[in-house]
Amino acid sequence: MDPNKTKSASEGIAPMGITALNETVLSNQPESRYECPVCLNWLRDPVITTCGHKFCKSCITSWLRNSGHCPIDNINLSMKVDIFPDNYTKREIQEQRMSCPFAAKGCTMKVTPLDLDAHIAACAHNQPDTSAARALPCAFRAVGCTDTFLSQDDINNHLQNDLQKHMSFLMNAYSEIKINNDISNANIDTKEQEAMNLWEAPDKEGAQPAAPLTNTTTLIRALYERVVVLEQRNREQDIVLANLTKQLSALAVAKVKQNSDMLLRYCAGNYVWRVDNFQQRLDAMLKDNYKMLYSPGFYTSPNGYRFCVRLNISPQNPLFFALHVHLMKTENDDCLEWPFNGRISFAMINQVDGERTQRDTMMSNSSLVAFRKPSAEICLRGFGYTEYALLSDVLRNGFVKNDVLVIKVTIKCV
Template sequence: MATYNSQNFDQPEENCLVEDDTQVPEARFECPICLTWLRDPVLTSCGHRFCRKCIYSWLEKDTDCPVDKTKLNKDTDIFPDNFTRREISQQKTKCPNVVRGCLKELSPLDIEYHLQICKYRIPELPDNEKLRCNFVAVGCIEKFENEVEVKEHLEKNIHNHLNLLSQAYSKFIIDQSTSSNALAQQANFWDPPAKIGSNGLVDEHVNSSNESLIKSLYEKIIILEQKTREQDIIIANMSEQISSCNLLISTVPTKFCFGSFLWPVADFKTKITRMSNNSHMMCYSPGFQTSPFGYKLCIRLNLSPKNPNYLAIFIHMMKTDHDNSLDWPFNGKISITVVHPVNLEQNIKETMMTRPELEAFKKPKQELNPRGFGYTEFALIQDLCSEGFVDKDQLLIKVHVQPV
């Protein structure tokens, strides 16, 4: 090999040979900055060698020699070291692939490039990029550097691979038969999902892909069922709200009629017949109010007890939640009209003033004050029918109440 100068003579020769795949240069050929072979070597005035590029990069931010801290001027203290450059270029080294048949001898600087293209090189693949046996899925763990090795391995290991395959198959069958219990399987669906990347043989992969499909479908069904249930509950709640709203709305005409109430008495003839059959029978209208928080009244129809040919019309006071805020006895003007559906001149209208001494106008103690006030003989039923008041079996009665 090359000549040694005195300072390196004590170093064993092996030192400049490669241990790994990279060449470690002798100290005198090594740049103290990049720790590799000197490229385009320069010598400083303080006697240290560097790659040209390395020392100039260093002096861009510093003024001292990186080795001994001597002040260096990059214009006057740095000289090309052609002696060392020649020494390095004469360091012919055999290609490390000599054991595989490469006969090239190159200088250390050239060998770096040669190593990348040397056809005898071992491709340096990291473990995860190495070629795996085609049967890795059933448990063959061999790794290879190139396709040739794979081919060779496949040819030599047919028997082995068949064994692995049959083992994997029988395990697959067992797995399938043990998982036939549907209920148990269903319970399995709620296990946490298997970790990705856990090692698995082929049969487990197949099984788990089917299983995960069924599992995801099952989960979807459950979710949908739950959603349906929720929707049902929402619908039930809403219809409840609607009916309570309807109830509220239905009271609006009677609450907000401001004492002017129109009562269409449907099925008039049937009612009359039933009342004439039972003298105690009476018809009541829905309650109506003089104002939203005013007096509540209703109309009563019955046949006059003295003369059942006459229709009696009465007014009754009714109980409300806000009775305590009103003045009692009720004082006001009440007019009752039997409306003629065609000719308004034929309307029968009677107006009366309340009389405070009467029981009928006192604050009701029950839902409906049993005492009423009105006309026992308002009109002859026969007249009402013959004069056309009853239209389509309906009699229209209007009551107007004005509190004073």
């Protein structure tokens, strides 16, 4: 891997959703014959050059305005005499029909590849599944919390915000258990009284009891019933303690999640992504090139833009990794300026020789869909490098250590 090698960043499409290892197929990725080499998207108003290459009309027009030569083989071209409409390819693309990704939810629409993104954004079935919505109780219900919620996120927020309230419930429950135990120890129940009435030990002077034992069967039955009662109490106390332990564990998990969310929100656009179990994840991606890895979403500021990083096998060259960033939806998107404008830096850390760390920087492009306000949880289009690093270099030259790959991303608004 040459850290000084210049690479060209571009916009790339990714499937809907965000998971650790996405199983979704790139349903709207064009075949190579229908892909514009400039924007890497479906050809729009396709044209063909005299040197035999196809481009979107707007892409090649903008390119020739700045350079004057073909972006593929550097042959000089003129818009007036070397560019011709490719109606045959345009007709082939328009004849293709693709099913909506929400067909499983009932959408029956089939649209052309060029119209698929617009249909997804407006599809009536692009809604969260609320068919199974039901009230979820708080994890501290057993000790007195009566709040209920419609989603796990609401429960997590409740656990984070009402920590003092839940601790009060736990203290009250503990005090109640202790008082009950003291009362039980201070009072002799009817079974104990019955057993004691059946037999009394001799006093210190050796005098015999006033009423000698005559009914052995009654004594044994009374002792047996007393043992059963004590065992039942022990089981009840074990259950109470187990529930308290479970609730304390849930509280600890909520605290860890809160700390993790705080780090992502207050990292100021500087995020270190540690990809653990890397060999296992890589094997899964090599087996199916449409599987990909996503990082957690991190923020440029506490109320700013939110991004995630995507790592996958390059669809154009399976010997390379592709690396892109994707914008994600936040609760503050209406307050932000769109499209996003800023500088994005990648650093794939060499954990053996720091001087061989691969560093790349790119600027956003306001004309790309990748930097517009997200209409879904994660923007379908990312921005980055389709051929970022050779797989063999990453595996052999010190970038993976203890089965962990480290990628640092820095995003600054300008």
